[in-house]
Amino acid sequence: MIKLLLADDQALVRGALAALLNLEPDLEVVAEVGRGDEVLAAVERANPDVALLDVEMPGMDGIAAAAQLHTAHPNVRILMVTTFGRPGYLRRAIDAGASGFVVKDTPARELADAVRRVHLGLRVVDPALATETLTAGTSPLTTREREVLAAASHGATAAAIAKSLHLSEGTVRNHLSSAIGKTGSRTRAEAAHTAERLGWL
Template sequence: MIRILLADDQALVRGAMAALLGLEPDIDVVAEVGRGDEVLAAARDVAPHVCLLDIEMPGRDGIDVTSELRREIPDTRVLVVTTFGRAGYLRRALDAGASGFVVKDTSAKELAEAVRRIHSGLRVIDPALASESLADGPDPLTERERDILRIALTGATVSAIAREVNLSAGTVRNYLSSAIGKTGAGTRVEAARTAQARGWI
């Protein structure tokens, strides 16, 4: 049996996936959690072969959790299953160590097959997203630029951003200027929204 851990903050979606996968004769859903910061402890308890992770969850996002799982429990493989089919998310998930990336409108049959393929050591990637990712090219932002743009999304002033990241206002302006240039945006909020839409933040 392929042992599965499901992590999704939407109880209805999580329950539906568990029910559908539970119908498969070779798949056993051994745990379900609704927060990203609950995944590692649950995985240690139940030793799943495959974790199905959403990206946007309270506590920790699925990409951070993927990195943690690959570091702490390397035998457990990760399949990201998300509503947010963005090329930037795909790249970040694969860089974090995910074995697969599919969107939630994948059929139950395709999802079960993706679990089997990942369990056998293969990789599964939504083909449309793979094409989009190749067309978009790599994420040009640095980790610090991404951090600053996440805060800029809230509409925070430069001085407020500087306080939050413990940098001078001038240094924050430099990072913002660089990020604006890389995204082709006109303002820091526009740059942040562009980066978010592409899955870079």
């Protein structure tokens, strides 16, 4: 029996996934959480073999939760299951330790098969997303540029970003200018939108 943990902030989606996966004779959902920052504690309580994580969750996003889980419990396989099939998400998830990445509209039988393959130590990636990721290339943004652009995407001023990241306003402006250039944008709002669309934020 392959034991599963489901992490998704949408209770309806989480419940539907659990119901579908529990229909499989060799799969059992042993834990469900609705926040990324609840994943590690749930894994320690339920000891699953595979964790299915959504990307966008409150508390901590699924990619950060995957990195935390992979460091603490490298034996637990991670399968990202998300609505948002953005190329940058795939690359970041694999870098964080995920073994697979599928979108939520994957048919139930294929999702169950993906779980089994990840459990065996294989890598499973949605083929269309894999192609798109190769085409899009890697994110050109540095970690600091990503942090500054993410803060800017929520409407924060340069002064507020500087204060929260312990940088000077000039440094923040330099990072924003660099991010705007690297995304081929004209404004920081456009740069943030482009980076979000490609999954770089």
